[in-house]
Amino acid sequence: MNEEKLLKLFRDTGALQHGHFQLSSGLHSDVYFQSALVLQHPDGAEVIGRALGAVLRSVHPDVVVGPALGGIIVGWEVARALDVRGLFTERKDGEMMLRRGFRLDPGERVIVIEDVVTTGRSTRETVSALNAAGGEVVGVGAIVDRSRTDPAFGVPFRSLLRLPVEAWEPEDCPRCKERVPIDKPGSRPDAVKASSPDPPRA
Ligand SMILES: [Zn+2]
Numbered sequence: 001m002n003e004e005k006l007l008k009l010f011r012d013t014g015a016l017q018h019g020h021f022q023l024s025s026g027l028h029s030d031v032y033f034q035s036a037l038v039l040q041h042p043d044g045a046e047v048i049g050r051a052l053g054a055v056l057r058s059v060h061p062d063v064v065v066g067p068a069l070g071g072i073i074v075g076w077e078v079a080r081a082l083d084v085r086g087l088f089t090e091r092k093d094g095e096m097m098l099r100r101g102f103r104l105d106p107g108e109r110v111i112v113i114e115d116v117v118t119t120g121r122s123t124r125e126t127v128s129a130l131n132a133a134g135g136e137v138v139g140v141g142a143i144v145d146r147s148r149t150d151p152a153f154g155v156p157f158r159s160l161l162r163l164p165v166e167a168w169e170p171e172d173c174p175r176c177k178e179r180v181p182i183d184k185p186g187s188r189p190d191a192v193k194a195s196s197p198d199p200p201r202a
Contacts, residue, residue, distance in 0.1 A: 001047060001050075001051045001160070003160075003161060006051070006160055006161055007161070009038060009044055009047070010033070010038055010161075013037050013038040013040075013041060013044060014034070014037045015033060015034050015035060015036075015037040015038035016031070016032075016033055017031070017032045017033070017034060017185075018030060018031055019032070019175075019180070019183060020173075020175035020176075020180040020181065020182045020183060021182065021183050021184070021185060022182055022183070022184045023118075023165070023167055025118070025119075025167070026170075027167035027168060027169065027170075028167060028168050028169075028170055028173040028175060028176060028182065029165060029166060029167040029168070030166070030174075030175055031163065031165075031166070032183070032185055033115075033116055033143075033144050033146070033163065034185060035070060035074065035115035035116060035143055035144070036073075038143075039073045039074060039077075039115070045073055045074065045077045046077055046080075046081075048074060048077060048143055048160065049074060049076070049077025049078045049079075049080060049081045050077075050081045051160055052074070052077075052078050052081075052113060052141045052143065052158070052160060053078045053081030053082045054081075055141065055158040055160075056078070056082075056111050056139050056141050056156075056158055057082060059109070059111060059138045059139040059155075059156060060109055060138070061082060061084060061109050061110060061111040061138060061139065062084055062085075062105075062108045062109045062110070063079075063084055063085045063086075063087060063104065063108055063109070063110050063111075063135065064076075064078045064079040064082065064084060064085070064086045064087070064110075064111055064112075064113055065086075065087045065088060065089055065098075065110055065111070065112050065113070065126070065130060066078075066086070066087075066088045066089075066112075066113045066114070067088065067089045067090070067096060067112065067114065067122060067123070067126045068088050068089065068090040068091070070114060070115035070116060071088065071112070071113050071114045071115060072088045073115075074113055074114075074115050074143055075087075075088060075112075075113040078111070078113045078141065087102045088102075089126050089129060089130070095129075096122070096125045096126050096129045097129055097133075098129070098130070098133055103133075104130065104133050104134045104135035105134070105135075106134045107134070107135075107136055108134070108135045108136065109135070109136055109138045110130050110135040110136065110137045110138065111137070111138060111139040111140065111141060112126050112127055112130065112137060112139075112140045112141070113140075113141045113142070114140070114141070114142040114143075115142065115143050115144070116142060116143065116144045116145075116146055117140075117142040117144075117145050117146060117147055117151055117157075117159070118146045118147060118165055119147065119151065120147060120151025120152065120153065123140060123142075123151065123153060124151070124152070124153060127140070127153055127154070127155070137153075137155055138155055138156075139155050139156045139157070139158070140153045140155060140156070140157045140158075141157070141158050141159065142157075142158075142159045142160075143159065143160050143161065144159060144160070144161045144162075144163050145157070145159035145161070145162050145163070145164075146163050146164060146165040147164065147165075148164045148165060
């Protein structure tokens with residue numbers, strides 16, 4: 001799927017939004033990607049899963065893992081496209097882990113699928129947790145890569161769309177200066193300043 005078609009899908013479903021947003025980091029931005037709005041449509045989710053599966057097929061994964069919550073639906077669709085198991089990790093007491101009886105066989109080749117990567121912090125945690133659980137993480141994929149610097153996963157990282165986040169401290173934000181009302185769409189319950197450690201995502 002080419003980038004133009006993908007952008008149209010994101011815009012048509014409202015997933016790609018322009019306006020004035022407070023990101024989960026506490027910074028302000030004028031672009032926001034809400035993956036749930038495209039993934040709510042099974043046909044859109046399937047198209048995205050196939051496209052991400054296609055760019056990661058070459059690392060020959062045995063298992064796909066999508067971190068909760070953002071990675072669950074898209075991870076599942078990638079697993080379906082590649083015809084492999086689809087698991088998810090979640091946080092317990094702040095720590096990312098496999099639960100619900102999910103297990104990795106020793107040396108199983110794992111790809112981690114996210115909806116959006118921004119700093120990559122939570123993805124790196126997931127990669128470590130899965131390697132510690134006996135798997136071998138061999139790739140990371142995301143629908144949208146919003147990173148501004150290399151998220152340094154140590155394995156191939158593929159995304160369908162590069163959309164480096166442009167964000168400002170509230171006092172430097174041009175939308176604030178124009179007095180545009182702000183939207184706080186993030187999934188984290190308590191947005192904090194970017195300099196503070198991120199709270200758990202879900
Ligand atoms: Zn602002």
